[in-house]
Amino acid sequence: MKKIAQVIVDMPLMQTDKPFSYDIPKHLRDVISVGSRVHVPFGNGNRLLQGFVVDFLDETDTALKSVAEVLDFEPVLNKEQIELADKMRHTVFSYKISLLKAMLPSLLNSQYEKLLIPRETLSEDDRQVIFGSQFSLSANDLDKTLENKVTRLARSGQIQVDYLAKDRKTIKTETFYNVNKQRLSEVDLGNRAKKRLELQQYLLENSQDGKIAELNKCFSSPVVKYFIEHGFLETYKVEQNRSDDYFGRVEETDFLTLNAQQQNVVDSVTEKIGQESKPFLLQGITGSGKTEVYLHIIDKVLKLGKTAIVLVPEISLTPQMTHRFISRFGNQVAIMHSGLSDGEKFDEWRKIKSGQAKVVVGARSAIFAPLENIGAIIIDEEHEATYKQESNPRYHARDVALLRAKYHEAVLVLGSATPTIESRARASKGVYEFLRLTQRANPLATIPTVQVVDFKDVIGQQEASNFTPVLLDNIRDRLAKKEQVVLMLNRRGYSSFVMCRDCGYVDECPNCDISLTLHMDTRTMNCHYCGHQAAIPNVCPDCQSRSIRYYGTGTQKAYDELEALLPDARIIRMDVDTTRQKGAHEKILETFGNGGADILLGTQMIAKGLDFPNVTLVGVLNADTSLNLPDFRAAERTFQLLTQVAGRAGRAEKAGEVVIQTYNPNHYAIQFAKNQDYEGFYNYEMDIRRQLSYPPYYYTVGLTLSHRDETLLVNKSYQVMEKLRSYLSEKVKILGPTPKPIARTHNLYHYQIIIKYRFEDNLEAVLNDILEWTQEPDNKDLRIAIDHEPQNMM
Structure with a gap:
């Protein structure tokens, strides 16, 4: 029986947030499936849009438009993902097409090419001049000399401007060659063709298969092309995985022996695999070995023939985290995070889709990985706000994980030293199963001592500075002992803003209600919202005074100040501006981990998950930045951040110390962080939330x-x-x-x-x-x- 395809089209509107029916031409009936991407004509102009087949209906007598083409040999979405989009639609308030597209690598979403189509009113001469024998023409192919004429004709309605969905190139291949040695040895190239003779001699001596690109480098492409055209070389293409190089650099490691607490957690979790169970909240102090617990859980999952997803909140955590998983599970691991190129993301997606990858490690979007038979989903640092997508579709990875865990009867583990107030409240009510790790995994490692320094105590004793004498003395002490220091500043750039001291003018973005930030590396004033850039002002634009000064602080300014105070120290900076290039996170952390720097200075990205045994001092330059935000979670975020960054110190045999600089030393978030007292903070904050009717009460x-x-x-x-x-x-x-x-x-x-x-x-x-x-x-x-x-x- 002829079937009708139900297609969700790529037009995110309320009116199109439903499947549309399309006839399936005879030649496509054997290749179309639920979950296939298709191009379909839509609207009055019959422009082609990408869509997803979500169902089939039986034949109908109604006249329907037909599917234009099927884009995949196999469906890109499975039944679970299509059902997942339906469930998410009830709480995410994003259209189904946006939810479905979020589940796929961007290379699988069609590009839309601008098209010009002649109307019947266009004269034959004009049509021939512009379009030739074609009915439509890509705007990219338009002859530059015709642009003004075409614009005029389009405005008068004689040319229609439309958009056509075009599939994108996804697979990367490399061209290899093999040598036809017999033909090559028999041919006489003559003495005048020097380069050809050189290539002939090389291939006779090195007759194994090789890459065409390497030959082109050494002998030039025209020479190589001559050998291909005359049959001396036969070429073939090999599909390339763009992330294979990363896996080759990781050495295999053995599993570590767990302590009694860790083993209890592993046993409690793994016995529930394959059953419908409550999520587990694993609250483990910093350094308690949560990652090793995750590795043992996943080892059990794989032995049961199942798969696993591990989410980490920050791209900066990904190199260390993926390194540990690859060292245990090798090529069974796939990596998914925003630092990968579109091509790398697609290759990793295909690795998962084909079943080669059994363990997916990545940031928020990895929750959509097309794994089958999932046994465990682990969300590390579950308290992090980055698990919530701030742009459309606004999903929370934890909510998606709950749906997927239920579908697969998989265990869901939420791990953190400082769980969200909401998660901890659910654990106290029995909605989550509550597990704890209260001791550091390394028995020789101790919880660091924390000292709170009041900035107000040094006012008038020194010039305005990011560094109090107490912190500087501690840094010098660690440098003398050949130990390492981590310093965290909760903002980036050089200065918060530029202000005129005479009239009070502040250099603001013309597009946004926010001051511009000074960046000395590019010598520009930048808006961190819209990307606007301007030159650094030397005089006030309002009163022309030269009394214009830089206020506030940033990592670059703190770096310059520290370099002047400690000229012999090797300082490395890690923030958004120094990690723009691909692989920069990994390079910085590798340099620091190998002892190539004494001090790691950075923003929040250095606060979590990093494990360096020689770090014995952590300094928080200003703990107040996140306290003063107009957000009911401000105190919670400050407490979590301070507790997490403090956990970077003293993770091995050497004792650790933390220095927190603040103008608000008596604030409850700072005091509870100083005492590493999560329970005290939780109870205090819950009382405030109850009084103000905020989550978890509402x-x-x-x-x-x-x-x-x-x-x-x-x-x-x-x-x-x-x-x-x-x-x-x-x-x-x-x-x-x-x-x-x-x-x-x-x-x-x-x-x-x-x-x-x-x-x-x-x-x-x-x-x-x-x-x-x-x-x-x-x-x-x-x-x-x-x-x-x-x-x-x-």
Whole structure:
């Protein structure tokens, strides 16, 4: 029986958030499957869009458009992933096409090429001049001399501008050769063809297969081409995996012996593999050997013939973490994170899809890895906000992991020294099974001592500086002992802002309500939101005064200051600006780990997961930065950060010490971090959350509305609020609408509404109604983002 394909098309709108029916031509019936990518004509202009086949229907009498082409020999999405998108749609409030695309490497999402198509009104002469014998023409192929004429014809409606989905090149191949030695030895090339004679002699002496690219380097491509055309060389292509080199550099290691606590955790978790079970919250102090526990759990999973996913929060953690997993499990490991090129991501995805990879290690998006028969999902540093995607689709990896673990009857392990307040509350209520590691894995390693230094005590004793005398003395002591130091500053760049001391002018971004940041390496003022760049001002643009000064601090400025104070110290800097190049994270950490630097100075990325036995001092240059943010999680984030960075000290036999510099030494987050007292912080913070009706006592949804016209935006925001009040019960708390803390970026104003609720049956319906309302003609330039459980209130 002829079937009808149900296709979700690549057009993220409320009106298209459903499958459309397409006839399947006879020649495609044997190659199309549920989960296949297709190109289909859509809309009045019949432009081709990419889509995904999500189901089949029986034959219908209705006249339908036909699938234009199938893009894959095998489906790229499996049944679980299609069902997963359906489930996520209820809480993520993103369209299904966006959810499905998020599950695939970007190379599998079609590009859209601008096309020119002649209308019937176009004269035959003009059509011939522009299009020749073709009916449509890519805008990229347009003759430059015709551009003005084509623009004029397009405006008059005689040429239609459309977009055509084009499949992207995905597989990387390399061309190899083998030598036809008999033919080559018989041919006489003559004495005048010197290069050809050299290549002939080389191939006769080295007749094993090789790469054409290597021959081209040594003998030039025209010479090599001559040998191919005359049959002396036969060529063939070999598919290349773009990440194979990384695996070849990792040496195999043995499993470590677990202590009693670690073994108890492994046993408790592995006995539940293959059963429907509660998630496990593993709270282990820094240095307690959580990673080794993960490795033993996965070893058991593999022995049961199952697969595993391990998520890490930061790209900076990935080199060390992937190194440990590859050293144990070799080529069974696949790596997935944003530091890979599109091609590398695609190769790793194919490795997983084919079944070659059994263990996936990566950042947030690795949760969508197309593994079958999953036995364990592990989320390391589960408290990190980076597990929540801040752009569309706004999913939390933990929520996706819960759905996938249930589908596969896999164990889900959430590991952290400082779990989120929400996770710890769920463990206390029995929603999660609670496991603990309370001692360091290395019996000779001890918890570091923590000293809090009040910046106010040194005011007037020294010039403004990032470094108090206490911290400097400790650094000098460690340098004298040939030990290493980690220093963390919670921001990047050279200076927070530039301000005129005469009139108070601050150099701000013209597109965003935020000051520009000084970057001395590029000698520019940069906006970290929209990317705007400007020259460093020498005089005030408002009053022309030369009393313009740099205020605040950043890693580059701290680096310069430290270099002046300690000229003999070898300092290495690690922040967003020094790690832009591919592989930079790994190179910096390798240099530091091999003793190539005495001091590692960086931002938050150095606070977590790093394990260097010679680090005995950790300094936090300013603990207050994250305390003062307008976010109810500010104290929690500060406590977690300080506890995590403190855990980088004293991880081996040498004792460790931590120095925390602050203007708020008595703040509860800093005091509990000083005492490494998670339980004390948890109980204190829970009381505050209860009083203020915040998670975990309430769920939250954030709505952000954006528009270029602030007056119109305010009006629309209040319309949304009225919709919410009309549909939702009186038990729901609605905050706003108010301007966001950073009220304008990219020339758009932003207002937010926060919904706090416990149980609300109508919530999903009203939020979908608001999505549909924003697509009405009157709201065409209004943007809205719906964020379930927002992790960032900025």
